[in-house]
Amino acid sequence: MHPLESLFNPQSVAVIGASHHEGKIGNIVVHNIIVSGYKGKIYLINPKGGKILGLPVYKSIDDIPSVDVAVIVVPAKIAVEMADKVASKAKYIIVITSGFSEIGNIDMEQKLVESARKHGSRILGPNVFGIFSSKAPINATFGPAEIKKGNIGVISQSGALGIAMIGKAAEDNLGLSAIVSIGNKADLSEVEILSYLFQDELTKVIFMYIEGLENGHEFMEIVKKKPEEKKIIALKAGRSRAGARAVASHTGSLAGSDEIFDAAFRQAGILRADSLEDAFNWVATIAASPPPKGENVVIITNGGGLGVIAADACEKYGLKLYDDMEMLQKIFEDVMPEFGSYKNPVDLTGQAGAREYELALRRAFENDAIHAILALYCERGDAELESLMNTLIRVHKEYEGKKPALYALFGGEGTTKIVTEMKKDRIPAFYEVEDAVSSLHVLYKAYEKREEEEIEDIEMDDDAIRKIIDAAINEGRSRLLSHEAKEILLHAGLDVPPFRLAGNIDEAIEYANEIGYPVAMKVVSEDIIHKTDVGGVVLNVENDEEAIDAYELIMKNCHMHARRARIEGIEITKMLPPGTETIVGATTDASFGKVLMFGLGGIYVEVLKDVSFRIAPISKKEAEKMVREIDSYPILAGIRGEKRKDINAIIDSIYRIGILVNKFGEISELDINPLIVYEKGAKVVDARIMIKVKK
Ligand code: COA
Numbered sequence: 001m002h003p004l005e006s007l008f009n010p011q012s013v014a015v016i017g018a019s020h021h022e023g024k025i026g027n028i029v030v031h032n033i034i035v036s037g038y039k040g041k042i043y044l045i046n047p048k049g050g051k052i053l054g055l056p057v058y059k060s061i062d063d064i065p066s067v068d069v070a071v072i073v074v075p076a077k078i079a080v081e082m083a084d085k086v087a088s089k090a091k092y093i094i095v096i097t098s099g100f101s102e103i104g105n106i107d108m109e110q111k112l113v114e115s116a117r118k119h120g121s122r123i124l125g126p127n128v129f130g131i132f133s134s135k136a137p138i139n140a141t142f143g144p145a146e147i148k149k150g151n152i153g154v155i156s157q158s159g160a161l162g163i164a165m166i167g168k169a170a171e172d173n174l175g176l177s178a179i180v181s182i183g184n185k186a187d188l189s190e191v192e193i194l195s196y197l198f199q200d201e202l203t204k205v206i207f208m209y210i211e212g213l214e215n216g217h218e219f220m221e222i223v224k225k226k227p228e229e230k231k232i233i234a235l236k237a238g239r240s241r242a243g244a245r246a247v248a249s250h251t252g253s254l255a256g257s258d259e260i261f262d263a264a265f266r267q268a269g270i271l272r273a274d275s276l277e278d279a280f281n282w283v284a285t286i287a288a289s290p291p292p293k294g295e296n297v298v299i300i301t302n303g304g305g306l307g308v309i310a311a312d313a314c315e316k317y318g319l320k321l322y323d324d325m326e327m328l329q330k331i332f333e334d335v336m337p338e339f340g341s342y343k344n345p346v347d348l349t350g351q352a353g354a355r356e357y358e359l360a361l362r363r364a365f366e367n368d369a370i371h372a373i374l375a376l377y378c379e380r381g382d383a384e385l386e387s388l389m390n391t392l393i394r395v396h397k398e399y400e401g402k403k404p405a406l407y408a409l410f411g412g413e414g415t416t417k418i419v420t421e422m423k424k425d426r427i428p429a430f431y432e433v434e435d436a437v438s439s440l441h442v443l444y445k446a447y448e449k450r451e452e453e454e455i456e457d458i459e460m461d462d463d464a465i466r467k468i469i470d471a472a473i474n475e476g477r478s479r480l481l482s483h484e485a486k487e488i489l490l491h492a493g494l495d496v497p498p499f500r501l502a503g504n505i506d507e508a509i510e511y512a513n514e515i516g517y518p519v520a521m522k523v524v525s526e527d528i529i530h531k532t533d534v535g536g537v538v539l540n541v542e543n544d545e546e547a548i549d550a551y552e553l554i555m556k557n558c559h560m561h562a563r564r565a566r567i568e569g570i571e572i573t574k575m576l577p578p579g580t581e582t583i584v585g586a587t588t589d590a591s592f593g594k595v596l597m598f599g600l601g602g603i604y605v606e607v608l609k610d611v612s613f614r615i616a617p618i619s620k621k622e623a624e625k626m627v628r629e630i631d632s633y634p635i636l637a638g639i640r641g642e643k644r645k646d647i648n649a650i651i652d653s654i655y656r657i658g659i660l661v662n663k664f665g666e667i668s669e670l671d672i673n674p675l676i677v678y679e680k681g682a683k684v685v686d687a688r689i690m691i692k693v694k695k
Helices: 025-035 076-089 106-119 159-171 190-199 216-224 250-254 257-268 276-288 304-317 325-332 354-366 385-399 413-424 433-446 462-474 482-491 505-515 544-561 620-629 633-637 647-663
Strands: 012-016 041-045 055-058 067-072 090-095 122-124 130-133 138-141 149-156 176-181 205-210 231-236 271-273 296-301 372-378 405-410 499-502 519-524 537-541 569-574 580-589 593-600 611-615 667-677 682-684 687-691
Touching: 012 025, 012 076, 025 041, 025 138, 067 076, 076 090, 076 106, 090 106, 106 122, 149 159, 149 190, 149 276, 159 176, 159 205, 159 276, 176 190, 190 205, 190 216, 205 276, 216 257, 231 257, 231 276, 257 271, 257 611, 271 276, 271 433, 276 433, 296 304, 296 354, 304 372, 304 405, 304 433, 325 354, 354 372, 354 385, 354 405, 372 433, 385 405, 385 413, 405 413, 405 433, 462 482, 462 687, 482 499, 482 519, 482 687, 499 505, 505 519, 505 544, 505 569, 519 544, 537 544, 580 633, 580 647, 593 620, 593 647, 611 620, 620 633, 620 647, 633 647, 647 667, 647 682
Parallel strands: 012 041, 012 067, 041 055, 067 090, 090 122, 149 176, 149 205, 205 231, 231 271, 296 372, 372 405
Antiparallel strands: 130 138, 130 176, 499 569, 519 537, 519 569, 580 593, 580 667, 593 611, 667 682, 667 687
């Protein structure tokens, strides 16, 4: 039995602060519990005693036996005073009361948690609207009394929005398996609620409204355990950037919290909606549709224009329109007027009414070559909409569960009514074509096979890496020197061209000859971050004479522009031929931990911010997705006669960085900028690594 079973299916409930006054929250909760058909024991607590809604009231919590759930609806101060006693009686405490950490009363919230811990109880909230669970059934919320039962589980961080969602679900006739308000998440968070819903046989789709996650890492862990058949749609509020975070790397400055959420959701197979409207459409579609058995979509329409709009949208979302003309003709032969078109979108033409739609839908439902149906209807002035509506609903119900069928009806009052009625029958129907297509797309995405690929540990010289990091930590340095960063990458198995640190001119010449001209020469100093800005870099050094000049020039520039900088020496590296510059990086997110980034260098990253992110560590498959995901991917894949770049070498580099930063938690930020990619191989040119030094 899941540990949260008693919260979702309690045998007994106490309401602390049950109110005698109609309209008060403590009265509504009692009313909702009663009318929800709850069959367990109900204990109402109020010092005034008497009766509330026909139930006896206990004057003190001392007077009742232990319960599975206690709902607290007394003001915050009293809630804290009573917490210890309540915790001694209840396994789960739902604290509806507001006035805790959300307004800065952190200590009061902490006291609630301490009381619960002392007695081994758990807290939902505070600052929540309660819980509805269709399993019990119980509606212990102060939202609408009537909640329809169904297969959608909702977790909402916002109370007000959660209550509004109950209303909207009722309007769209969506049935809920549970709705849980998590509020301030003082104790129970979305992680545990998810783990319950994953094993709850009543829940098929989970809809989450999230404002922020404090425990991104645990969240990812639990979502990885999601059973294949459960689907999650999330609406995350706040698309804004991370704001003024102190970051020292490119990756860090690009990794806003929203980008990281996006990456985490993508990685976890969570479908992210941008608006409540989309979220509801998607949830309704998944809740009401069987999985598609193949990729062939057929559009049935009575208007060419509507068909074209849908076909365009299908292309945008990557849905495949079934295009076997011969088969299409065979399937729809007896439905189509002579001037109709078999080409998908199948155009039944403007004269099509209920009869034609019935036949066409039957053909589409019955033929196994068609895997999903998008039926569109454009209102005509003289059409008999009533019979069309009845037909669509009847035929859909007859074939329900056979294959996904979505409907979009466009026009005036008449078609609006049809859509509303179809929704009432839990049929995925929409007022806009685009909404229908995007919902079908999400349905396909929800059932995409997720290939779990093992993350294998790869050989790295751990001891050598540890030595470099420890040395810097001992010296209290958080920024590794260029050659140290490169050494780490070399030990991690990346392709780092030969480099040496020269402490004087003689060494510079010796190393340049050893590496082989042409070489690049760069100043190495912890105090100089932007080497080029101070004239600390000379490229294409061809011979000894030029090496001497370059050495002297760099030293002179640094003395002039960075007088106080401590100079460790000059790094001599092999001058590389031009290739495609990319950037691979890692940063640390407070919630999710290590985050990886990939993008093309130069303007692609600086101006277009065309980068992709993932939470580390990742599999090679995921690294490949990161590379393919950027808009400028065609540049790597080879365009206009350019040869394809060595994408496997990039994947390998990202993969290794993922393992490196995960293994060595002290690496807080890392940039390889650029990693130059060739037709064969990818080489590290410049690297920057920051480590976390404990103060
Ligand atoms: N034990 C049990 N009941 C007690 C009590 C005690 N020690 N002390 C007082 N009560 C009773 C009161 O007598 C009252 O009952 P009555 O109406 O029959 O007189 C009842 O508990 C409620 O107390 P009251 O002081 O009237 O509080 P309230 O109803 O005005 O407010 C809350 C209580 C919890 C609703 C309010 O503090 C609150 O937090 N509101 C916001 C809730 C919210 O929005 N949550 C987040 C949603 S997302």
